Amino acid sequence: MQTRVIIPxxxxxxEGLRLIGEADGALFGIDDTGARSIGPLEYELEAQLYDTxxxxxxxxRADFSMRCDRCLSEFxxxxxxxxxxxSFDVKGKAELDITEELREEVLLELPGxxxxxxxxxxxxxxxxxxxxxxDKDPQxxxxxxxxxxxxxxxxxxxxxxx
Numbered sequence: 001m002q003t004r005v006i007i008p009x010x011x012x013x014x015e016g017l018r019l020i021g022e023a024d025g026a027l028f029g030i031d032d033t034g035a036r037s038i039g040p041l042e043y044e045l046e047a048q049l050y051d052t053x054x055x056x057x058x059x060x061r062a063d064f065s066m067r068c069d070r071c072l073s074e075f076x077x078x079x080x081x082x083x084x085x086x087s088f089d090v091k092g093k094a095e096l097d098i099t100e101e102l103r104e105e106v107l108l109e110l111p112g113x114x115x116x117x118x119x120x121x122x123x124x125x126x127x128x129x130x131x132x133x134x135d136k137d138p139q140x141x142x143x144x145x146x147x148x149x150x151x152x153x154x155x156x157x158x159x160x161x162x
Contacts, residue, residue, distance in 0.1 A: 003027060007047050007054065007096045016048040025062065027103055035110060038076065039063035041102060045084070052091040056098060060084055062106050066114040071124040075116050079109045 003024045007017065025037035045058035061080045068075060084105060090096055116123040 004097055004099045005041075005043065005102055007056070007098060008094075009049070009054070009090055009096060010094050012049045016046055019043065019045040019047065019058075023099065023102075027099060028062070028107065029103075030107075033067055035064050035066050035114070037062065038065045041106065043102065049090070052089060054088045054090045054096060056084070056086045056088070058084055060102055060106060064110065066111070066119075068116045068123060069113050070115055073116060073121075073124060075114075075119045075121055077111070077114065077119050079106050081105060081109065 002021065003026070005019070005021075005023050007019065020043070022040035022042050025040050027041060028037045030036060039062065042061045043058065045056050045060075047054055047056045049055075059080070059082050061078060064077050064079065065074055066077045067073070084102075086098065086101055086105075088096055088098070111118055
């Protein structure tokens with residue numbers, strides 16, 4: 001599997017260039033307990049050259065294994081950008097390596113605070129502590145009862161006071 005996404009610029013076709021393939025997921029450079037790549041970077045791109053500017057449009061996709069920040073369960077998450085658009089100045093270049101730009105676009109789409117629910121799963125912590133779902137109806141005030149009838153703040157009463 002290739003590790004770089006390189007666009008050849010010498011004798012670039014006037015009608016543009018279509019690029020379809022995969023690049024090794026190791027290019028993301030993340031492999032920790034919070035997130036790790038579990039598949040390749042898949043891409044379907046179209047490149048068009050306008051004088052000295054190369055415009056790249058298309059789709060990129062990558063799969064990751066993430067850890068929920070609430071319940072610490074592992075879940076799979078797919079980053080998919082369907083309308084990617086990049087522009088490059090290619091004056092005097094024979095080829096263009098766009099790997100870093102594609103990597104950056106994917107990493108910017110990873111959630112900063114991953115939760116099971118972003119992949120369509122129910123977070124285990126909702127069953128044991130209270131209803132913390134992302135899509136629940138917003139309620140005002142700090143005394144809103146949890147589904148169990150207890151306040152979500154009752155857990156703080158368990159801490160010893162000085």
